Structures are given as C-alpha cells and as structure tokens.
Amino acid sequence: MASKIETTPDMVQNVYKKTAERLAVVRNRLNRPLTLAEKILFGHLDDPQNQELVRGESFLLLRPDRVAMQDATAQMALLQFMLAGKDEAAVPSTVHCDHLIQAYKGAGADMTVANATNKEVYDFLATASSRYNIGFWKPGAGIIHQVILENYAFPGGLMIGTDSHTPNAGGLGMCAVGVGGSDASDVMVGLPWEVKNPKLIGVHLKGKLGGWASAKDVILKLCGMLTVKGGTDKVVEYFGEGTSSISCTGKATITNMGAELGATCSVFPYDERMGAYLKSTGRDQLAAIADGHKDILSADADVVANPGKYFDEVYEIDLSALEPHLVGPHTPDLARPISALKKEVAEKGYTVKISSALIGSCTNSSYEDIGRAAFVAKQAMEVGVKMTSPFLVSPGSTQIQNTIERDGQMATFNEVGATVLANACGPCIGQWKRDDIKAGEKNTIVTSFNRNFRARNDANPETLAFIASPEIVMALGLAGRLDFNPATDELEGPKGKIKLQAPVAPELPAKGFIADTEGYQKPAGATAQVAVNPSSDRLQLLSPFTKWDGKDFVDQLVLAKAKGKCTTDHISPGGKWLNYRGHLDNISNNMLLGADNAFTGEIGKGKNQLTGETAEFAQVARAYQKAGKGWVIIGDENYGEGSSREHAAMCPRHLGASAVITKSFARIHETNLKKQGVLALTFVNPKDYDKVQEADRVSLVDLKDLAPGKNVKMNIKHADGSSETIELKHTYNAEQLKWFRAGSALNLIRGL
Ligand code: SF4
Secondary structure, eight states, X not given: OOOOOSOOHHHHHHHHHHHHHHHHHHHXXXXXXXXXXXXXXXXXXXXXXXXXXXXXXXXXXXXXXXXXXXXXXXXXXXXXXXXXXXXXXXXXXXXXXXXXXXXXXXXXXXXXXHHHHTHHHHHHHHHHHHHTTOEEEOTTSBOHHHHHHXXXXXXXXXXXXXXXXXXXXXXXXXXXXXXXXXXXXXXXXXXXXXXXXXXXXXXXXXXXXXXXXXXXXXXXXXXXXXXXXXXXXXXXXXXXXXXXXXXXXXXXXXXXXXGGGTBSEEEOOOOHHHHHHHHHTTOHHHHHHHHTTGGGSSOOHHHHHOHHHHOSEEEEEEGGGOOOEEEOSBXXXXXXXXXXXXXXXXXXXXXOBEEEEEEETTTBOSHHHHHHHHHHHHHHHHTTOOOSSOEEEEOSBHXXXXXXXXXXXXXXXHHHTEEEOOSSOGGGGTOBOOSSSOTTOOEEEEESSSXXXXXXXXXXXXXXXXXXXXXXXXXXXXXXXTTOOTTTOOEEETTEEEOOOOOOOOSSOTTOOOOOSSSEXXXXXXXXXXXXXTTOSSBOOOOOOOOXXXXXXXXXXXXXXXXXXXXXXXXXXXXXXXXXXXXXXXXXXXXXXXXXXXXXXXXXXXXXXXTOOEEEHHHHHHHHHHTTOOEEEEEOTTBTOSOOOTHHHHHHHHTTEEEEEESOBOHHHHHHHHHHTOEEEEESSGGGGGGOOTTOEEEEEOGGGOXXXXXEEEEEEXXXXXXXXXXXXXXXXXXXXXXXXXXXXXXXXXXO
C-alpha cells in the first residue's frame, strides 16, 4: 500500500499509541523516570522487549516516522534505493530542491540559471520521487528544514534526513537526525534504522530572553561551552522554565545548530508555543492531539527536578543574563559575547570592514527572525543609513517569502539595499558567486547561518565568516563594521545618530501564513518513468561494491595522513562538486582536496609512493587502484565532522580504500564508512597517530576474527626496514560487521 506523505492526524495518533505501548515495555524494564529524548527514541524501538539499552554503548534499532532528503544528497540516496529493487518508499518521504541553486544576481535570474543547469538532476529527482511515492518539492520552493517544519514535523516524532541540520525539527519537539543517504535508503526500503543509544546532555534554560538576545545566542553560547565535539553521540535535551520563553521557530534555530556540537539531535518539550506554530501553519488538529499527549512529549517530572540523576551532563544558561554572541572565524565554537568582540578584533587583527551581510538560511528565516531584522533596518533608515556592502537575504521558503512580502518586511529589506535570493541554501552551502571580492582576498562577512568552516560560503579561504542572529547581522552590516555593538554604540548616518532599540517582532503573522500552492509535486506511482541519461556526467546508476574477499589487508599504502580538522567538506568538498553528487566516479575526483597533508602541510595533495610524484589524492588513489594496491587514510581527531554526505565515504571506497584509521570519528561519517564497506578504526593509543609515516606499508591482520569489542592489530613497516605493531579499536556491532563482509550495507540488503 502506498505510504501517505502528509503528516495526518491519524498518523500522529498512531505514532503516539505505539509510543505509549513501547514505553510501557521499556518502563517495565528500566523502572525509572525517562527523559523526553528517551521517550521519543525508546518509543520508536523496533523491539522494545529485547533491545539492549546501555547508554552510550548499545546500538538502537529504531522505526523512524519520516525520511527527508535534500537534492544534493537525495541523488545518491535514491540511486541506492533503486539498487535495492523496491517498489515504493516504506515510510513517508520527501525530496527538497534547495542545495543546487547558485546565488548571484537575485532570485529570478538565479532560478532561471539553476533550472537550466540542473535540469537533468531535477528531472531525475522529480521522476524518481514520482515513481517511488515520494513527495517532491520543486527548486525554489524552500529549504528542506524550513519546509519540514512548516509541513511535516510534529511533536514526539522520529525523523531521519540526509542533511546535517535535520535536527531543526527538534524545535517542534521531534527527534530528527542527520544521516547519510544510505541510512535513508535503508529506511525507505523498510529496514529499521540504527543509531548508538546516545548519551544525554540536559540544558537547563532559566529566566527569559529579552533585549538583543535571541534564540540564536543560546546555541552560539552553547557552541562555545561544549565545542564542536561536545555533542558527539549525544542528544541535547532542553528543559526548564526558559524553554517556554522561546518561540517554536526560535527553538528550531537552537536545535538546528545542535549539529555544530556534533549532537545526534536536540529536542525541546512540547509547549503552547509549538501548539501556536502548528495552528498558524494550518495544523490545528495536530496541536489538539499533542495537547492530549503531553505526558509523552515532555520529560518525567523527576527528571526536571533532579536532572543530575538522569542526564550524563547538565548545563545551565540564564536567558535573562544572555548577551548576543558571535562565533567565528572558521569554526562555530569560537564564541564570545558581542561586548568582548571589539577588543578581540583589534588584538587578532581581523578585518574590521564587513564586505557582505547575509541573513536567512534554514537556521534563521522564521517570521520572527525576519521581523526582528526588519525592525533594526527601519530604525537605521530613520537616520539615512542603508547597506553600503552587499546585503543578501535567503528566505527559507515560499511560504515565508509570500508572507513577508504581504506584511512589509521584504519592502523594508529592499529599501535598505537587499538582494533577495532564491528560497534555497545559496551562500550557506558555498553556492555563492561573488564579484565584490577577488579570489584569495582577505575580507570579513557576517551571516545568520550555522556553519563557517574556512571557505564554506564563498570558496575563499581568506574570508573570515562570523555567525550571529539576523538582527545582529543586520546591525553590523548597517554599521559596516565587525566591532560595532548595537547595545552600546551609536549608528551614524547622513541625518544624524541613533542608538538602535532592541528588536521587537511578532513570532507569527497576525493574518496567518500564505501557503505555497505551487512548490509541491504529488507522486504518480508505478506509471512514472525515471529519467537517467546514460551519457550524463552528473548522474550514474550504481553498481554494487565488491564483496570482501575474507583476506587481511596487507601492505597497504598510506594515501593520506590528515592533520587537524578534516571535515566532510575537506574530504568531499562542496562548491562546484555539488554538481556531481549523483555521479560517483566523477565526484570521486574531489576526494580529500581540502585535507591538510600531515607530512608536507600541502592541502589536497600527496606523494605517489610508486612513482615519487606529488598529485591530488584522488589521482594518486586512482594510480594505486590501477596498480592493484590497497591503501588507507589516517585521520586526526573528530575526523569527518560536519555534513552527513556519504560521498565522503563512497569516494574512498570507489577509489580502493580499505580502511580509515583515526584518533576519533564524527558519528555520521563513521557510520557512512561502515555502510560503504570501508573499515573504520581508531587508535587505542591516540599517540600512535604519530608513528605512521609517509612511506610506510601497513597491514590489518586477523580480520577473519573481527568481532564486536575486539581490537584489530596493525603492523607498520617503516621505510628504514623497522616495524612495529599497534592496536586499533572499532565500534562495529554484529550487524555492521555483516555490512563489511558483504562489501556494503546495500549489498546485504540486496541479498536479503
Ligand atoms: Fe541549506 Fe545551509 Fe541549511 Fe544546510 S545549513 S540546509 S546548506 S541553508
């Protein structure tokens, strides 16, 4: 039977009924109060009676309620789904075309270009979605997480999405987790989804937001407190009276950027602000159903009263004392309150002049965000101040765009000098063609986005990207200076000076939202023909990876040893490469182009040990593959942090990687490597990272005895003839080891 795509009242009732049944089993087993995250996760267990529930250790098998995919990752997810031979998606699923639209001239012109350049990809996604009963959101209809929040998210639900910021739906009380395309295809095939039973971080929000402080500042402050690794394999659960002082969309901003902590997801308890958002977006019935199930949509009372007993870590933020924050450059955990920035700008020599101010994205384009930013702009125009540098606005969806056009905020933006971009990711994902700055020119930008890794926005490694709330971005953009503090400094214009008042704006439109009536395509079912051009350089049907031959990996070459931060953006960069997301062989040419070579300091290149020549890592890997030589990658801490793209695992597999060995992994990337059949291993002693040299040959031995919890030995032969043996560990469970042996998780599914 065809899966329904909409989140209907019946569907939600059914989810709550099943959740209650499963929780009864779990409560009987654990005999203790439960946190909200536990209620949602355990309420979706595949087998609540027999599931092992050791926090931080067990792998949970869960039954998600939904799958969401964006256009860059959906290509590979759907190609993999097709390889599995099923007739339709087993759970409600949607595809959203948001990542492939380049920002340049503004929405109209940019959409014309995007529709032409991405035609074959959009045609493939539209036809494959139609064929397999998947909802399809057309290019320009909106950014995945905004559209999900507006249409599909619901309190207490469990969703996976092929995008790191899927946790955005936590603002509506959902556990929503960013995964790779292979996880999405598994769930669409009908298999349960596997995730490590996360540790739990409790964040107690006290007081009430006010003044210039906004929801964004809660998460920016937390990024500084916990760092980009602080949330790995953990769920962040918010509680306390402060939660209800934050709007539903503000909560979504906070849970969205839980991804910057590396958290599995973040979640807020259901409250009247969520109910109001549901009603305002035409889902009154869902609000009424949620109102009747508050017991499963919030933590048990004793958890809130004694958080230290139930959470692994507890933090406290006093919203009443919170200052606006800025984070950056180059990492979201370099945080400081705005009052401390002026001194730091002078000390560190950051470029003071702001070259561009950008607001919107999935993180901050709610009605409230837009209203607060417009409030600031209006005041500035009273003294004749307008933007003197580019000011780019990315509305999150057509619904938001329509509504702010009707209510006047868009007119304010236009008046102050905005270029309104398509309702898409644009500069947030590096789809930004800049004419104002030369390649390699030092400059400073401020954004209301969520990520600021070096070169992420404009491919210029010399751009310093600082992240703040939309209202702070607006204020700094108008001042034109990074060291401006609207809470203390005056803005000077041709008509005088003004001390900006703290922004005030409604969280929801008094006249309701104007729904998008044209952005959605309903599926046609089995009659639809999937369009893939065999000569395309952007799409390529997949062939299964070869099965493991049962032998040890002997004398593997060290293709690359990455030093320091090596995110999935470094392993499989975006930008122009986004064009090849559906073509495994072509996109593999980008492999490790951003990696810092620990032996030479050169970015993206290494020495071919067979010829002595230096070349891009992908070309060296192709040479090794042609010569029949296996190879490994050595990584540093938190290797593979950042986005969920499985290409960062598929490309190494495609080019012949046998293993990736690191000091530690980011969760999603580690799972992606396992799914694609690449051994994911970590040093038992992180200092052993230093032992691996450029010309070494490494052997991973006794692999036939690979078992959960059992370490792997690696023999290292150095170029001087000496050798040593070190211990590696892994996190494979019995099921995941089957993936490795089958050659990939998909091979295993095909065989079932
Ligand atoms: Fe798009 Fe940026 Fe949001 Fe990712 S974080 S979905 S790139 S807007």
